[in-house]
Amino acid sequence: MSKTYNWAILGCGKIARKFATDLKLCPNARLYAAASRSLESAQSFASELGFEKAYGSYEEMVNDPEVDVVYIATPHSHHLEHALLCLNHQKAVLCEKAFAINSKEVGLMIEAARRNKTFLMEAFWTRFQPSFLKVLEIIHSGELGALKMVHSDFAFNAEYNPEKRLYNVDLGGGSLLDIGIYPIFMSLMALGKPSEIKTMARFCPTGAEESIMMSFSYPGGEIASLVSSFASYSSTQTEFSFENGFVRLNRRFYTPTSLTYWKNWEEEKVITFEKGAGFGYELEAAHVMECLDAGKTESDWMPLNFSSDLMEIMDWVRKDAGIVFPKHD
Structure with a gap:
């Protein structure tokens, strides 16, 4: 029988609201904590969606020993920073796509997950439809x-x-x-x-x-x-x-x-x-918890090497098209 997992949401925007709404459909998911750079924003999100706790900083959230798994819903540009923060505190991570900005960042995320023996998956909900x-x-x-x-x-x-x-x-x-x-x-x-x-x-x-x-x-x-x-x-x-x-x-x-x-x-x-x-987001959330029940650190359906290949192709596309992200390239 599946255990109940305490979920935290990192970043309280539009996509996080949809995901949290669907998370309520998973009987083994507990809406535990919402974290934002603003305590007021986190409290508003937590109150609206029924989370038990609200944090005004991501560091506070990852230092809560009761948090089991974190859904990262910040902009692409911040996924590396926030994934590393969670993984280095041994919090399982479901990170919204695109996984990061480029292949180098994705590589650092995968490296951190494997070093910490902690679950990491890209939140590609279409894969589970x-x-x-x-x-x-x-x-x-x-x-x-x-x-x-x-x-x-x-x-x-x-x-x-x-x-x-x-x-x-x-x-x-x-x-x-x-x-x-x-x-x-x-x-x-x-x-x-x-x-x-x-x-x-x-x-x-x-x-x-x-x-x-x-x-x-x-x-x-x-x-x-x-x-x-x-x-x-x-x-x-x-x-x-x-x-x-x-x-x-x-x-x-x-x-x-x-x-x-x-x-x-x-x-x-x-x-x-x-x-x-x-x-439709509840399907990927349920899959993450199935993986955690089985003691896995990555998904068989959405493995890390697939996310790495996906970003490698997007890097190739960006190079051919001349798309540049100055703070990351």
Whole structure:
């Protein structure tokens, strides 16, 4: 029987609020502590969502011996600092994506996790959605033949505000780390690491990349066409093209969604997946606790070498596109 784990939230923003709301759906999760740079912010978050404690500094939180696992929800630019703080205090960590700013930072996080024999996982919630698991099942079954192409897009029209995180290069701003990571994730899960990458990017006045098109090619001749943008809306779908058909994760492919399946001139089938009570974050939280129950320091479903490969590809994309984060590069 699973033990009850005391969860702490590090960073009390929008994504943390969604995650904490879903955490309530896990019977073995105790909403224990909320931590922010501001005690007032932490207290407000804790009061709203039902956490028992509030801390006005992250250092206070990690020094609480009752904290078992920490969800890090700060900007990408601070993930290294906050992950190291938690790991060096032997607190299990679920760190929001992108894992960090670059491969060097990811390497330091992984090194700290292994040195401290402490659990670390990138919070890639899509990996645990039933719709995505069905796609992986179809790919591995070979029922549609060999997978030849992946097309994935993620775009929305974000108000341009140079002060906000999305457009602030000091905070890892730009569409790539924020939403471009999803199409790249899809291609990496389906096709592995590419052998060649070509990009085309559009930049805004702050120096942040606003839109990017990415073309990946693979040793076996497969290709991937990937797009992310803050300039316009897109269908936000991912299509997997096989020798004998296709599978499409429909709109909002990164969440619990529907799937369109077509094979050999047969009629298209739409497979729907029942939406749970939450947003979908409870699935990754439950997985983390299953790993902790088993005494694991990393996930078999979202292993650290996968997160390392994912960031390595994004570094390659950034180099080709000329995307620079001055405080980190």
